[in-house]
Amino acid sequence: MATGAIARPTHHPRHYTGILEWVLTTDHKKIGIMYLLFTIFFMLIGGILALLVRTQLVWSNTEVFSKDAYNQFFTMHASTMLFLFVIPVGAGFGNYLLPLMIGAKDMAYPRINALSLWLIPLAAIFMFSSFFVEGGAAKSGWTEYAPMTLRTFSPGHGTDLWILGVQILGISSVGGGINFLVTTMTMRAPGMTPARMPIFVWMIVVTSVLVVFATPVLASVLTMLFFDRNLGTHFFDPREGGNPLLYQQLFWFYSHPAVYIMILPAMGIVSEVLPVFSRKPLFGYKAVAYAGAAIGILGFCVWMHHMFATGLSIPLTTVTMFTTMMIAVPSGVKMFNWLGTMWYGSLVFKTPMYFAIGFLFLFLIGGVDGVFHAVVPVDYAINDTYWVVSHIHYVLFGGAVFGVFAGIYYWFPKMTGKFLDETLGKTHFWLMFVGMNLAFMPMHVLGLMGMPRRIATYESGHGWEWWNLVSTVGAFIIAVSLLFFLYNFFKTLASAPKTAGDDPWEGNTLEWMTTSPPPEHNFDSLPPVHSERPAFDARAGRMSYRPGAAAH
Numbered sequence: 001m002a003t004g005a006i007a008r009p010t011h012h013p014r015h016y017t018g019i020l021e022w023v024l025t026t027d028h029k030k031i032g033i034m035y036l037l038f039t040i041f042f043m044l045i046g047g048i049l050a051l052l053v054r055t056q057l058v059w060s061n062t063e064v065f066s067k068d069a070y071n072q073f074f075t076m077h078a079s080t081m082l083f084l085f086v087i088p089v090g091a092g093f094g095n096y097l098l099p100l101m102i103g104a105k106d107m108a109y110p111r112i113n114a115l116s117l118w119l120i121p122l123a124a125i126f127m128f129s130s131f132f133v134e135g136g137a138a139k140s141g142w143t144e145y146a147p148m149t150l151r152t153f154s155p156g157h158g159t160d161l162w163i164l165g166v167q168i169l170g171i172s173s174v175g176g177g178i179n180f181l182v183t184t185m186t187m188r189a190p191g192m193t194p195a196r197m198p199i200f201v202w203m204i205v206v207t208s209v210l211v212v213f214a215t216p217v218l219a220s221v222l223t224m225l226f227f228d229r230n231l232g233t234h235f236f237d238p239r240e241g242g243n244p245l246l247y248q249q250l251f252w253f254y255s256h257p258a259v260y261i262m263i264l265p266a267m268g269i270v271s272e273v274l275p276v277f278s279r280k281p282l283f284g285y286k287a288v289a290y291a292g293a294a295i296g297i298l299g300f301c302v303w304m305h306h307m308f309a310t311g312l313s314i315p316l317t318t319v320t321m322f323t324t325m326m327i328a329v330p331s332g333v334k335m336f337n338w339l340g341t342m343w344y345g346s347l348v349f350k351t352p353m354y355f356a357i358g359f360l361f362l363f364l365i366g367g368v369d370g371v372f373h374a375v376v377p378v379d380y381a382i383n384d385t386y387w388v389v390s391h392i393h394y395v396l397f398g399g400a401v402f403g404v405f406a407g408i409y410y411w412f413p414k415m416t417g418k419f420l421d422e423t424l425g426k427t428h429f430w431l432m433f434v435g436m437n438l439a440f441m442p443m444h445v446l447g448l449m450g451m452p453r454r455i456a457t458y459e460s461g462h463g464w465e466w467w468n469l470v471s472t473v474g475a476f477i478i479a480v481s482l483l484f485f486l487y488n489f490f491k492t493l494a495s496a497p498k499t500a501g502d503d504p505w506e507g508n509t510l511e512w513m514t515t516s517p518p519p520e521h522n523f524d525s526l527p528p529v530h531s532e533r534p535a536f537d538a539r540a541g542r543m544s545y546r547p548g549a550a551a552h
């Protein structure tokens with residue numbers, strides 16, 4: 001049977017060696033790896049800021065840092081984690097994997113891809129340099145609500161640098177989103193119909209649609225804020241007829257969909273890992289894809305749930321409450337399908353599977369405690385308490401971060417030809433899992449006890465101390481777990497033998513049908529695509545295919 005021959009790249013990249021090979025590359029795989037390295041580095045920085053925050057909160061009346069410094073730390077912790085880690089890390093996996101998974105030789109616009117990558121460290125320089133300017137970094141929370149962020153209340157240039165950094169990141173992610181969409185629309189291998197695309201590809205597509213439609217709204221509102229601060233406009237200044245609620249409306253029109261920009265890639269990763277380590281096809285492939293799309297669409301209909309407590313009209317509140325709760329339906333469908341995939345499977349308990357199951361467990365908690373927020377009267381009670389902080393971390397840490405690590409352990413052999421160490425990997429998992437629950441479960445209790453979010457210190461007498469102590473201990477356990485990961489990572493890169501081979505896990509998707517690491521143009525020959533599991537078909541011998549056997 002004929003195998004699909006892959007056309008040669010249309011532009012022949014020039015070859016450099018050493019560091020220049022990486023700096024000047026337009027190869028989506030190198031770009032993807034650099035995305036991952038940068039974003040994980042930023043996760044570590046964000047993590048250090050989180051430890052500073054937790055140190056201050058460990059007990060009542062602790063003031064290791066001034067309140068002003070504390071406000072900068074928690075604002076920059078959240079901003080770093082969101083804008084420099086979770087959002088770009090999804091694009092990092094997308095860059096490495098999407099062309100491989102659809103059987104393409106590169107992204108549609110390789111140079112724009114390189115630009116999207118390098119804008120990230122540039123933005124980071126803007127954002128972090130703000131610690132060293134007069135007045136310090138941004139300090140009004142990652143939402144930077146006006147009027148707190150107007151010049152009167154936030155003098156100095158910290159907020160301006162924050163705005164510029166986030167704007168640069170916006171350009172980066174819109175460029176990346178368009179690139180993913182065009183690549184998926186125009187560069188799929190023969191036979192790779194939309195209904196056969198890997199779920200990960202589906203999720204990157206939905207994410208990219210969200211990025212392309214939502215990010216410009218953030219860009220507008222931040223431009224207005226920048227003008228208010230520097231050019232004398234009064235969009236958000238109530239003393240001059242401006243409207244602070246307009247800031248919130250526009251901000252959340254971006255930031256709610258952004259929640260799904262942060263979580264859908266992780267859902268895609270988990271949807272690839274679970275079937276492979278359950279030795280079964282994904283249960284309800286189509287339902288998982290449609291549920292992802294439904295989440296994307298509903299994501300644009302619910303932003304006002306972030307503003308319940310601002311006194312919206314009753315009809316608006318009611319409609320938003322309904323649409324918000326409807327998101328639980330497709331999320332539940334996915335959860336059901338993931339569990340159905342494992343049901344009666346022959347489960348293989350390797351590290352990627354641990355993290356994928358950890359994702360299911362923690363994301364479920366984050367989903368359930370989110371529904372509480374959707375119920376307006378309950379939200380009035382828990383809004384702006386530590387319940388919010390707990391919910392955010394179950395979704396973003398338990399969800400996104402566990403998904404990211406599932407992906408790292410799963411695709412590391414493809415990227416390097418080497419396996420990360422299993423014992424160290426599982427130690428990493430268990431410490432992170434226990435630390436995560438110790439750090440964030442008590443925050444639910446603290447929220448119910450009325451501890452407000454974003455406070456630099458608190459008086460004794462509320463009974464908050466012990467819960468905060470547990471939470472801080474949990475945070476440090478997470479930090480230790482990351483040391484195990486880093487040791488594993490560097491040790492493996494430095495000294496492990498290349499034993500992984502092309503298809504170490506017996507995968508389903510096309511990236512396993514090429515060498516590890518793949519050659520510059522990705523495939524010498526592709527197996528024909530007849531289902532959503534082309535690599536499985538090829539291995540099952542439905543046609544004669546040998547990886548590396550050149551077809552031209």
Ligand code: HEM
Nearest residue numbers: 047050053054074078081086389396397453454455475478
């Ligand atoms: C070691 C792990 C982490 C710890 C101990 C931690 C701790 C905290 C704490 C204590 C706060 C509240 C600060 C305050 O209100 O004064 C906070 C806020 C926040 N964190 Fe983390 N965090 C961690 C990891 C992450 C990760 C991985 C993400 C995202 C991927 C993240 C995203 C956020 C966000 C968005 C906020 C702002 C919440 C709000 O608006 O009130 N954090 N974190």
Ligand SMILES: [Cu+2]
Nearest residue numbers: 256259303306
């Ligand atoms: Cu929301």
